[in-house]
Amino acid sequence: MGIAPVIEVSGIRKAYGRTVAVDEVSFTVNPGEIFGLIGPNGAGKTTTMECVEGLRTPDRGAISILGMDPFRDVYRLQVRIGVQLQQAQLQKRIKVWEAVALWASLYPKPVEGKRLLERLGLGEKRNAKFMTLSGGQKQRLFIALALINDPEVVFLDELTTGLDPQARRAIWDLVRGIRERGKTVFMTTHLMEEAERLCDRVAIIEHGRIIDIGSPDELVGRHCPERTVMLSTEHGLAEERLRAMPQAEEVTRQDSRFTVRGRGDDFVTEVIHCLSENQIRVTDFRTMLPNLEDVFLKLTGHSIRD
Amino acid sequence: MLRGLWHLTWLEIKIFLREPMGAIGTIVFPVILFVALGRAVGGRPTPRSLGAISFVTVGLPVLAAVLIALGAVSSLVTIIAIYREGGILKRLRATPLRPQTILTAHVLVKLLLSALSLLLMVVAGKRYYPVDVQVPVFGFTMALLISTWSILSLGFLIASIVPTARFAQPISGAILYPMIAVCGLFVPIQALPPVLRAMARVTPLTYAVSLLEGIWKGEAWSAHLGDVASLAVVFAVCVALSAKVFRWE
Ligand SMILES: Nc1ncnc2c1ncn2[C@@H]1O[C@H](COP(=O)(O)OP(=O)(O)OP(=O)(O)O)[C@@H](O)[C@H]1O
Ligand SMILES: [Mg+2]
Numbered sequence: 001m002g003i004a005p006v007i008e009v010s011g012i013r014k015a016y017g018r019t020v021a022v023d024e025v026s027f028t029v030n031p032g033e034i035f036g037l038i039g040p041n042g043a044g045k046t047t048t049m050e051c052v053e054g055l056r057t058p059d060r061g062a063i064s065i066l067g068m069d070p071f072r073d074v075y076r077l078q079v080r081i082g083v084q085l086q087q088a089q090l091q092k093r094i095k096v097w098e099a100v101a102l103w104a105s106l107y108p109k110p111v112e113g114k115r116l117l118e119r120l121g122l123g124e125k126r127n128a129k130f131m132t133l134s135g136g137q138k139q140r141l142f143i144a145l146a147l148i149n150d151p152e153v154v155f156l157d158e159l160t161t162g163l164d165p166q167a168r169r170a171i172w173d174l175v176r177g178i179r180e181r182g183k184t185v186f187m188t189t190h191l192m193e194e195a196e197r198l199c200d201r202v203a204i205i206e207h208g209r210i211i212d213i214g215s216p217d218e219l220v221g222r223h224c225p226e227r228t229v230m231l232s233t234e235h236g237l238a239e240e241r242l243r244a245m246p247q248a249e250e251v252t253r254q255d256s257r258f259t260v261r262g263r264g265d266d267f268v269t270e271v272i273h274c275l276s277e278n279q280i281r282v283t284d285f286r287t288m289l290p291n292l293e294d295v296f297l298k299l300t301g302h303s304i305r306d
Numbered sequence: 307m308l309r310g311l312w313h314l315t316w317l318e319i320k321i322f323l324r325e326p327m328g329a330i331g332t333i334v335f336p337v338i339l340f341v342a343l344g345r346a347v348g349g350r351p352t353p354r355s356l357g358a359i360s361f362v363t364v365g366l367p368v369l370a371a372v373l374i375a376l377g378a379v380s381s382l383v384t385i386i387a388i389y390r391e392g393g394i395l396k397r398l399r400a401t402p403l404r405p406q407t408i409l410t411a412h413v414l415v416k417l418l419l420s421a422l423s424l425l426l427m428v429v430a431g432k433r434y435y436p437v438d439v440q441v442p443v444f445g446f447t448m449a450l451l452i453s454t455w456s457i458l459s460l461g462f463l464i465a466s467i468v469p470t471a472r473f474a475q476p477i478s479g480a481i482l483y484p485m486i487a488v489c490g491l492f493v494p495i496q497a498l499p500p501v502l503r504a505m506a507r508v509t510p511l512t513y514a515v516s517l518l519e520g521i522w523k524g525e526a527w528s529a530h531l532g533d534v535a536s537l538a539v540v541f542a543v544c545v546a547l548s549a550k551v552f553r554w555e
Contacts, residue, residue: 055400078402088397091389093324098317105313106402129324145397 004067006031006153006184007052012061014047021047022058022208029153034175034185036199038192038292040304044208045188046086049157052186053083066152079107082146084139086157086188092131096122096141099130100148107149120144120174136167143174154178156187160194172198190304192292204296211299216292223298224290225263229271232257232284241278245270257284310403314411322415332377333419337426340370367431368518369491371446374423375454375514376486378416379461380478385412386465387474396555405552409465413458420454421447442524449521453514456537459544460510466548485511510540 005028014022022044029035037045050056052063054070054077063070068077090099100117104110117123120140125133133141139159146154156175160168175198178185189195195202196216203213212219234256242251242260247270250261260271268287275282296304323329343366386409389395398408428443464481468474488498488506495506506512517533527534 053400055396075402078400083400085393085397085400087393089392089394090397091318091321091394093321094317098320102310102313102317103401106310 003031005029006066007035007186008062008064009048009052010062012048012051012058012063014044014051014056014058020208022051025061025205025208025210027203027210027213029184029186030201031184032179032182033200034179034187034198036195036202037186037188037205038190038195038199038202038296038304039188039205040190043190043205045190045205046157047208048205049155049186049188050085053081053155054078079149080152082149082151082154084142084146084154084156084159086161088142090130090141092129094130095126096128096130096133097126099141100144103145103148109150110148111150113144113148116144116147119177121170136163136171139163139167139171140174143171147178151183153184153186156185158188158190160189160191168194192296192304196292202292204299206300212295219292219295220290221265223295225265226290227262227264227267228288229260229262229268230257230284230286230288231260231271231275231282233280233282235278235280237278238280241274241280242271245274309407311407311411311414314403314407315414318411318415319418322419328381332381333423333426336370336373336377336423337430339373340366340427341430343369365491367427367446367522368515370427371424371450371453371518372486372489372491372511372515374420374427374450375457376482376511377423378420378454379457379464379482380475382412382416382458382461383465383468383478384471384474387468387471390553390555391471393555399554405554406549409462409548413455413462416458417451417454420450424450442521445521445527446518449517452534452537453510453517456510456541457514459541459548463544463548463551466552482511485509488512489515491515510537513537513540 007027007029009028010026012022012025013020025044025048027035037048039045047056051058052065052070054074057071065077066080070077094102096117097113100113104113114123114126117126120143122137122140122144125137128137130138130141143156143159146156159175160171163171172194175185175187187199199216201213201215202219204211204219212223214222238258239251239253242248242258245260245262247262247264247267248260249263250259252259262270274280293304386395389398395408399405424447460481461478464478465474468477484505487493488495488502489509489511490506495503495512498506513533513536517530517537520530520533521527
């Protein structure tokens with residue numbers, strides 16, 4: 001693309017005593033994208049992210065972020081990035097507006113705290129103490145703190161873990177909003193659905209190593225080309241015609257319900273084409289497309305939820 | 307470059323005062339102890355209790371002052387441990403705040419509270435002292451602040467390494483209580499066995515007590531330069547060490 005990446009990680013390794021948390025990890029994050037690091041618990045997501053943030057130093061390898069070395073230039077870097085940590089708290093009795101005001105006082109060009117809180121739906125909680133906030137409200141506050149300095153890159157580590165689906169969706173909208181403001185987002189998650197809905201590109205990491213990188217669609221196309229169509233029809237020749245399709249690898253029938261398996265992006269179109277050409281009327285038609293969950297299963301041999 | 311120091315200090319004071327039990331305990335407890343003891347021992351001075359009078363007029367104020375200082379240390383250690391355990395330190399680390407700023411803010415809060423506590427004590431003390439006893443309030447306050455600052459640096463060091471909040475109290479207790487025993491307040495240093503005497507010589511509390519006692523009795527600062535210097539050395543050593551061993555998480 002010719003645009004210089006915002007983050008460039010090459011060959012980093014980090015061990016804690018005998019535990020090798022991250023090994024041979026390399027990837028790049030492009031400007032303006034939401035990049036996700038996905039993997040199960042203990043895969044090394046937080047370690048990788050905190051190395052990029054300058055909070056930990058890798059034993060080996062090189063990291064460049066906004067053209068800087070995160071460890072050597074950590075103080076210059078901090079002004080240009082926004083960070084939300086996986087396991088962070090604030091003082092129990094600090095009030096929402098006080099936290100925002102403190103953070104604002106630490107940076108040269110903060111955005112307006114009041115507006116930021118309103119944008120994140122915390123306008124009415126300005127005077128609430130941190131300990132009285134719900135999980136979702138705390139996460140919003142942490143997002144606010146990560147955005148207070150109008151950063152170029154925003155780091156979000158397991159932003160929605162522990163939230164109910166509704167709060168999760170609301171947070172996803174906020175993250176999309178961050179991208180719309182032209183910022184680059186680097187996030188981690190172990191929720192495949194989250195990665196699929198939010199990320200422009202993802203890196204799948206397991207046991208400290210990156211298995212593959214690409215957009216969710218690319219990864220699915222590359223590793224899970226299988227497509228399944230399920231349909232119901234009373235048409236007498238349906239079975240014969242479906243079996244005659246060269247792309248159909250398997251056709252099973254249960255009374256009037258058919259399951260047709262094939263592979264490739266064109267497969268569903270082929271099935272539709274076959275139905276219309278033979279004037280087969282269907283009363284039900286469903287496709288089952290593989291998703292990142294299936295990619296993960298394929299690549300690692302187990303589900304991300306263990 | 308201590309960006310955010312005043313903001314953080316002010317914020318921490320407000321947060322501290324929002325926890326009524328902690329605030330009352332830290333500020334008022336030494337005063338109550340002082341008043342209660344003063345009542346019990348010195349309420350009715352008779353010829354037989356001359357020793358008691360000397361304890362009330364010198365020992366008690368110094369004891370109360372020492373309690374203020376130690377209270378400050380253990381609450382510093384606890385609060386830093388809580389901040390570390392809860393990930394608050396880690397969150398602050400990812401901002402332009404420096405560890406020195408965070409620790410300094412907490413030290414300032416503790417010093418301020420110590421001064422407040424002392425002020426209350428002086429007000430309360432007025433009732434238990436003969437009017438003609440001249441107490442060098444300003445000098446004593448300075449001496450207490452210097453002592454607290456130095457002893458707090460020991461707290462810094464402990465705070466830099468205690469792993470969890472649960473360990474904070476026992477560890478700081480294990481270090482601080484023996485210091486009280488040998489500081490010369492209860493048993494004169496000369497009367498201690500050699501091992502304890504050597505111990506007394508390396509704890510900042512001993513110098514703090516000597517300084518506080520002297521200033522309270524109206525001795526000149528010049529007579530206590532050694533104490534002040536020792537306290538300064540303790541401060542420098544502890545700060546340098548804690549900068550090395552400080553753990554964010
Ligand atoms: N400070 C540490 N000291 C020792 N081991 C650590 C430390 N931090 C992480 N580890 C280990 O390194 C490995 C990777 O941990 P990391 O926190 O990076 O995983 P993660 O992908 O973020 O997991 P999760 O989804 O649970 O947050 C784990 O085996 C973990 O036990
Ligand atoms: Mg993690």
